[in-house]
Amino acid sequence: MSGGVDSSYCVHLLQRAGYRVEGLVIEFSPLHRAAVEAAARAADFLRIPLHTVRCHAMFEEAVIEPFCQAYRSGRTPNPCILCNPRVKFHILREEADRRGIPLIATGHYAGVLKQHGRYLLRRSRSIARDQSYMLYRLTQHQLEGLLLPLETLAKDVIRADAAALGIPGADAPDSQEICFLEGSYAGFIEARYGPSPAGRFIGPDGRVVGQHRGILHYTVGQRKHLGIALGRPVFIRSIDPVTGDIRLADAGDDRTGGIFLDGCVYLPFEAPDGPFRAQVKIRSMAAPLPASILPRTDGRAEVRFDQPVRAPAPGQSAVFYQEDRVIGGGFIDRWAE
Numbered sequence: 050m051s052g053g054v055d056s057s058y059c060v061h062l063l064q065r066a067g068y069r070v071e072g073l074v075i076e077f078s079p080l081h082r083a084a085v086e087a088a089a090r091a092a093d094f095l096r097i098p099l100h101t102v103r104c105h106a107m108f109e110e111a112v113i114e115p116f117c118q119a120y121r122s123g124r125t126p127n128p129c130i131l132c133n134p135r136v137k138f139h140i141l142r143e144e145a146d147r148r149g150i151p152l153i154a155t156g157h158y159a160g161v162l163k164q165h166g167r168y169l170l171r172r173s174r175s176i177a178r179d180q181s182y183m184l185y186r187l188t189q190h191q192l193e194g195l196l197l198p199l200e201t202l203a204k205d206v207i208r209a210d211a212a213a214l215g216i217p218g219a220d221a222p223d224s225q226e227i228c229f230l231e232g233s234y235a236g237f238i239e240a241r242y243g244p245s246p247a248g249r250f251i252g253p254d255g256r257v258v259g260q261h262r263g264i265l266h267y268t269v270g271q272r273k274h275l276g277i278a279l280g281r282p283v284f285i286r287s288i289d290p291v292t293g294d295i296r297l298a299d300a301g302d303d304r305t306g307g308i309f310l311d312g313c314v315y316l317p318f319e320a321p322d323g324p325f326r327a328q329v330k331i332r333s334m335a336a337p338l339p340a341s342i343l344p345r346t347d348g349r350a351e352v353r354f355d356q357p358v359r360a361p362a363p364g365q366s367a368v369f370y371q372e373d374r375v376i377g378g379g380f381i382d383r384w385a386e
Contacts, residue, residue, distance in 0.1 A: 052087020054219050055156030055199060058211045060095050061162065062198040063154060064213065070154075073144055074097040075137060077108040078229045090217045102140050104246050111135040113229060117238045119301065120265040121245070123288030124364025127333070129183050139190040141142045145194075154195045159184055160200035161192055162374070168192035169316045170375035174201045182333045185368045185378045186314055235266050248293030250277055253302070261295050270360025271272055287384075304357035305386030310350045310367055315377035320344065326374055328367035329354070331361045337370050350379055 050072040051057045061068050072095075074088035075081070085101060092099035114133045119126035138153075145153045158178040160171035168189055173179040187195075194285045199207065211219035230237050239245060245263025252258035259277040261267065267275075279297075286298035308331070315321060321344045328337035329352055338358060343351040352367055361367070361381050368378035 050091060051084050051156075051224065052091050052218050053084075053156070053221055053224060054208055054211050054216070055158075055204075056088075056093065057091040057156075057216050057218055058207050059154055059156040059198050060077040060091070060097060061211070061214065061216065062282065063196070064095070064097075064208060068152070068197075069147075070095075070097050070115030071150065072140060074101050075140055076101065076103045076105070077132075077136065078105055078113075080229055080231065087218055087221070089209060094215070094217050096230060100144065104136060104140060107140075108132070108136055108229070116234075117241060119364050120234065120238055121242065121290070123264045123269075123290040125268045125362040126364045127183075128229075130186060130366055133184055134186045134188060134191060137140075138187055138195075142191050148315060152196055154196040154198060156199055157184060157197055158199050158202075161195050161197055161199050164317065164374075167317050168195075171200070172370070172373040172375070173199070175203045178204055180332055181370075181375050182366070182368045185270050185316075185366065185375050189203065191318075192316075206350070239263075243261045246293055248295065250275070251277055251296045252279065253283065253299050254298055258297070264290060264295060267295055269362045288363075302353075303360050305354075305361065305384040307351060307353045308361050308367060309382045309385060311347045311348060311382045313344070313350045313377060313379030316375055325372055325376075330368045330370070331358060331381065332365060342369060348379070349367050349382075353385070 074085050076085050089099055112128050115131060116126050116128045141153050157180045158173035158175055159181040162169050162171055170181045170184055172181045208219055227234060237282045242383050245265045247263055248261050249257050250259040252263050258279060267285055267288060269285050269288060272282065282300035283297040284300060284303050285295055287296045297320065324341055324343045327340060327342055329340045332339045338357045341353045361384065363381050363383060366378050367380050367381055369376040
């Protein structure tokens with residue numbers, strides 16, 4: 050529970066279905082103390098016991114530090130994708146097991162199904178709210194016994210019903226994506242590690258065309274707020290963390306037919322036995338696009354898109370879907386040439 054409307058309404062639905070429910074709120078960092086208090090108000094209203102777990106050190110090691118180092122290496126991380134299997138669902142499953150509670154539940158917009166002895170994720174029917182992309186790295190043990198009661202519901206319906214029931218937080222705004230930041234991510238990282246060294250912008254023709262503020266201020270695919278004027282649109286094609294150079298390309302060259310992935314995981318099997326077809330999302334809010342997946346060794350894979358895609362960002366995830374099922378995914382490493 051977070052004190053937000055989704056997790057609180059999830060408890061209501063479970064109670065209505067006849068389950069005996071206990072709540073768990075996780076204090077990931079000092080910034081989450083307000084969420085702990087909000088969860089306590091919701092639990093009190095819903096008349097359920099609430100357990101609190103404080104995991105500042107785990108969250109720092111598993112999420113915040115990798116997030117900072119990824120940006121300092123010229124990559125664009127998604128901290129929620131790291132947090133879900135390493136911290137949030139790890140603690141939720143561990144606490145449930147320790148207390149002898151067979152089922153766990155969250156207010157995520159997605160579904161779980163069992164197929165051929167394996168647990169898979171399913172996209173929410175509310176496509177605008179679907180969070181299956183964020184959950185693709187959950188383990189089989191974390192998916193086993195996981196209930197996602199909001200799978201078929203729309204957010205406006207949930208808010209309206211929660212408000213009618215008097216559930217605390219029914220009108221609370223949605224939480225921000227990066228929950229441990231109060232300001233900009235760049236300011237947060239520089240406060241911890243010092244200023245990011247300035248470097249060179251390399252133009253499409255290979256010449257130095259200006260200075261940048263430091264690589265952690267930029268992402269691959271970025272077109273605006275570059276601070277240079279070449280008289281034509283350009284975008285960031287690549288970021289070199291060793292030299293500090295940021296290479297630019299003309300706007301028409303911002304697409305690629307393929308990407309290489311590392312850290313791949315698969316849900317229907319431990320590893321595929323050969324290439325397969327899937328729809329692939331390269332950003333959380335992107336539409337899935339048809340592609341061929343070519344698995345390689347050591348958790349790597351190549352994705353070949355039927356049509357070129359615009360500016361996949363290294364560090365983001367590419368997630369594989371077949372119809373409404375999540376097949377797996379991995380971290381974008383680089384573009385195919």
